[in-house]
């Protein structure tokens with residue numbers, strides 16, 4: 348098996364690997380100098396934030412374990428398929444997840460420890476694949492990786508296409524495995540390709556990833572449509588008809604609003620947190636959260652420390668622009684981009700924070716939108732820096748303990764862990780029937 352390098356936010360902000368080989372001092376000084384010189388590219392740079400205050404360690408009680416095990420986790424976003432592609436030549440022989448795989452966040456023993464009962468597996472492909480005409484085909488290959496995983500471990504996973512499937516597969520003691528697409532570039536501006544991906548099993552689509560498309564604006568790129576273009580609105584209407592969830596993580600606030608205005612089914616944020624807690628464009632602003640009771644949708648909280656820890660969010664706020672500018676500067680020289688990014692991050696660290704920060708975001712969304720509109724969208728195996736005590740898929744019971752400590756009742760905890768996303772799926776299925784598929 349190849350060595351698996353720790354990834355840093357592959358699906359979300361930076362998609363880089365953490366450098367494990369120390370640079371010689373002279374080389375380090377050189378990249379630091381380059382990085383500082385490059386700062387002028389990024390307009391105003393403020394002082395890096397300093398580390399947050401340490402918060403108490405959490406001990407999981409017997410009561411928390413019992414409450415957790417009476418429900419299940421339905422996580423909105425896990426990037427394991429991309430890791431299998433890039434680090435294991437798409438082979439579950441090379442990355443056998445029936446065995447502990449401590450270099451990544453996800454394996455079967457830890458999914459079981461974490462009480463994971465349903466999972467949206469992300470079939471992410473990089474946004475720049477659209478430039479080479481490879482976006483659609485690569486997404487299909489990623490769907491095939493999910494199906495290969497299910498075929499390889501049939502005692503653990505089964506493909507789920509709707510909420511009834513989730514209940515049936517759960518009842519059989521397996522993990523209901525759903526497919527979520529990350530980025531509308533996968534459809535290459537074609538409704539026929541959208542339908543094909545639905546036919547292959549995809550049940551949500553994040554409208555953009557990091558780059559603005561011809562028809563939808565990303566939160567981390569310049570706007571084109573100031574929301575959705577006419578074709579973008581057609582995409583959303585077709586997703587409603589198909590019963591595919593409209594995922595508005597990664598999109599601009601204008602596109603969030605436009606999607607919520609057009610969609611006749613509730614929307615989801617498969618892996619986003621709250622801007623009211625940590626100021627970062629990847630998080631959801633209160634003006635959108637306030638509309639969720641009327642919309643019916645759900646924000647599934649992302650665990651990436653760079654989004655959820657306020658001090659880290661300060662230090663990561665320019666990460667998309669920085670990466671894009673470095674890619675323009677260095678072209679295909681990925682090592683050069685990585686070196687400059689690493690040097691920048693030495694100066695602007697992503698502080699891990701802890702499970703308490705995840706709970707802060709849940710609390711805020713409950714306060715602004717209500718208990719029916721929050722879920723879990725860890726982004727495991729798409730992120731490198733994770734909060735303490737919730738470092739992998741085995742740790743969800745720690746979050747249950749923190750919620751108990753904050754006064755959440757069992758029924759509310761189960762809503763957060765799985766009930767709310769199940770409600771949204773059912774409503775989208777009803778709407779799809781009404782629209783006549």
Ligand SMILES: [Zn+2]
Pocket residue numbers: 358359529597618729
């Ligand atoms: Zn993402």
